[in-house]
Amino acid sequence: MAAQQSQGIQTLLEAEKEAAKVVQQARAYRVQKLKDARSEAEKEIAEYKAQKETEFQTFSSERSGSTQTSQSAVDQDTEVKLAQVTSSYTQRKNDVVKKLLERAVLVEPTLHPNFKAKTQ
Amino acid sequence: MARPMNDDEVANEMNKMVTFIKQEALEKAREIRVKADEEFAIEKAKLVKQETSAIDAQYDKKRKQAEVALKIAQSTQTNKSRLKLLQAREGHLQDLFGAARTELVKLPQDKERYAELLEGLVLQGLLTLMEPRATVLSREADLQLVQSAATRAAEKYASLTGHAAPEISVEATLDKDSAGGVKLVGAANRITIDNSLDERMRLLEDRMLPEIRTDLFGANENRRFNN
Numbered sequence: 001m002a003a004q005q006s007q008g009i010q011t012l013l014e015a016e017k018e019a020a021k022v023v024q025q026a027r028a029y030r031v032q033k034l035k036d037a038r039s040e041a042e043k044e045i046a047e048y049k050a051q052k053e054t055e056f057q058t059f060s061s062e063r064s065g066s067t068q069t070s071q072s073a074v075d076q077d078t079e080v081k082l083a084q085v086t087s088s089y090t091q092r093k094n095d096v097v098k099k100l101l102e103r104a105v106l107v108e109p110t111l112h113p114n115f116k117a118k119t120q
Numbered sequence: 121m122a123r124p125m126n127d128d129e130v131a132n133e134m135n136k137m138v139t140f141i142k143q144e145a146l147e148k149a150r151e152i153r154v155k156a157d158e159e160f161a162i163e164k165a166k167l168v169k170q171e172t173s174a175i176d177a178q179y180d181k182k183r184k185q186a187e188v189a190l191k192i193a194q195s196t197q198t199n200k201s202r203l204k205l206l207q208a209r210e211g212h213l214q215d216l217f218g219a220a221r222t223e224l225v226k227l228p229q230d231k232e233r234y235a236e237l238l239e240g241l242v243l244q245g246l247l248t249l250m251e252p253r254a255t256v257l258s259r260e261a262d263l264q265l266v267q268s269a270a271t272r273a274a275e276k277y278a279s280l281t282g283h284a285a286p287e288i289s290v291e292a293t294l295d296k297d298s299a300g301g302v303k304l305v306g307a308a309n310r311i312t313i314d315n316s317l318d319e320r321m322r323l324l325e326d327r328m329l330p331e332i333r334t335d336l337f338g339a340n341e342n343r344r345f346n347n
Contacts, residue, residue: 111247
């Protein structure tokens with residue numbers, strides 16, 4: 001009779017042990033899952049960053065290309081203007097020199113506007 | 121009165137209890153797992169969102185910096201171009217003045233016109249001085265010309281103003297390198313009038329700049345007020 005009783009209790013104890021194991025496994029699963037959350041998040045983040053980086057690279061290489069073209073366009077424009085200025089100058093230079101000389105010898109001696117002739 | 125259970129009933133009860141324990145454990149385990157999955161998802165989403173926002177902000181900033189740098193580069197380009205242009209024009213202007221000055225020294229070669237010019241210059245000086253006495257400075261080479269020009273000028277002065285003709289002494293102390301013309305000194309060496317050709321040319325170079333600019337390079341299209 002006692003033997004039976006202790007056997008019954010044994011069975012129950014074993015059942016409890018098994019039960020505890022099952023719960024323990026579940027808890028371990030939870031812990032693992034939290035770690036996984038971190039590592040998986042990191043992976044996704046790294047992917048995102050890499051993608052953004054390539055986007056940015058394409059963007060900036062496009063940009064630098066446009067800077068080059070605008071620089072050469074500006075330079076060309078400048079050259080054209082410089083040539084214009086020089087040709088304009090060579091055309092009109094002599095006339096202006098003449099004008100300067102004419103004015104240099106242009107003397108118009110006039111009385112001072114406030115001059116009052118002496119009444120004698 | 122309940123009789124004691126027999127073996128079968130005992131075994132049955134045992135099984136029921138064992139099953140119950142197992143069931144409870146499984147339920148609990150399942151709850152834990154489900155919750156774990158939920159928390160996993162939430163935590164992961166939170167981390168990802170945090171970091172991706174930071175990354176987005178980073179790249180936005182980079183982009184803005186690139187745009188600013190671009191604008192700066194463009195502005196520098198335009199500025200350089202404008203400066204180049206202005207330098208070219210300034211160079212041409214200096215060339216022009218150089219040419220004018222070379223021509224200037226040739227003026228005294230036309231004796232008649234030069235004599236007339238000298239007379240006018242002296243007269244202009246006298247009318248500005250309005251003094252009874254004046255000294256006229258000329259180049260050594262022009263001494264005689266200036267002397268006769270000064271006499272004529274003094275007479276004209278008298279007729280224009282009604283004053284007596286001023287006493288004029290001519291000194292040949294003007295610079296040898298000067299292109300010509302005269303200087304007048306009056307009021308006991310306190311007033312000097314520089315009517316030399318060099319000085320006149322210099323004044324013209326300065327005062328005629330707007331006119332020269334328009335003549336040489338055309339009017340300024342960017343100018344808004346012209347009065």
